[in-house]
Amino acid sequence: MRTVIAGFDALTDQELDAWHRLRAANAALDSPYFHPGFAAAVHACGPAVQVAVTRDERGEIAALLPCHRDGSLLRPVGWPGADFQGPLLAPGTAFRPLDLLGAGVRALEFDHLVEGCAGFEPWISSRRVSPYVDTTGGLDGYLGRASRTGRDNMGQARRRTAKAERTLGPVRFVADAPDPGALDRVVELKRAQYAATGARDYFAEPGRVDLLHRLLSTREAAFGGVLSTLYAGPHLVAAHFGMRSGGVLHWWFPVYDPAFAGLAPGWMLLRELVAAAPRLGVSRIDLGRGDDEYKRRAKTGETVVCQGLVAKGWLRPALRGARDTLAAAARGSPFGPGLRRLARRLRHVPN
Secondary structure, rough: EEEEEEEEHHHOHHHHHHHHHHHHHHHHOOHHHHHHOOOOOOHHOOOOOEEEEEEEEOOOOOEEEEEEEOOOOEEEEOOOOOOOOOEOOOOOOOOOOHOEEOOOOEEEEEEEEEOOOOHHHHHHHEEEEEEEOOOOOOOHHHHHOOOOHHHHHHHHHHHHHHHHHHOOOOOOOOOOOOOOHHHHHHHHHHHHHHHHHHHOOHHHHHHHHHHHHHOOOOEEEOEEEEEEEEOOOOEEEEEEEEEEEEOOOEEEEEEEEEHHHHHHHHHHHHHHHHHHHHHHHHOEEOOOOOOHHHHHOOEEEEEEEEEEEEEEEOOHHHHHHHHHHHHHHHHHOOOHHHHHHHHHHOOOOOO
């Protein structure tokens, strides 16, 4: 095996064809995060994407791993907004992450590695669930699979939609709205949510708003951004921006207007999206890693994603473990913002 790291722009047609081939051969890679369109959009908006290309003894491409380089550290493409990560390789193929180290690269960090990536096990420090919603058969199909709390919340969402009709005006749902102005409103509401909760502002980094707009303008049959909006009268009460590839839609940036929080508009939006899924060609909505209450109630199943750090020394993995512990303690703690700041500082401690 031989691994070479090249810039995304330098990939040949053969390497891009291998990307599609390897992904199609592995059902664990059906998330839109593994589509080359995501890496292309991230690369266009910065930071630069590099791709580790591994060839076997015959010179055939055996694996690809798109990533970013930050000094001596490699991180998966789209970091820190990538909810599924890992190399593109056929099922049963071995991968040697230590081959990525060298030439100034001292570690590879991951926080949403798909479960079962051969070769990463020694460096996994923790695992967390990533819930999903099976939308086969639309709303009726979902209600037949959902938990009792999921069905109850969908019933409440139906009644609150009727209430919104009475009090605010006609309710209008657009499943796939190529509306840049509505997307700007999604970003505005999301940034206000980050500020209110003390969470790190994803959109504070240059280029990330541009990334969402680029994805929204991508209208390929196999990959693209999807903006879903829910209006009551003249009011945008809830919206969601995500990505879809094939039959998978990733739930990425859901928002609602706090002025209408009493209606639980997030559930209203999710109900409409589940009902519209067959028209969109979507059979699964990935909700992303996390144990949020609405995810626990809405899910019909879950997968597992892994966190860890590939390194030859002992210090970096130890620091990663300490940071994971602090991040876990921050969830649900009144000291959460302070613990999250300390966890972020550990990221910059030198080896």
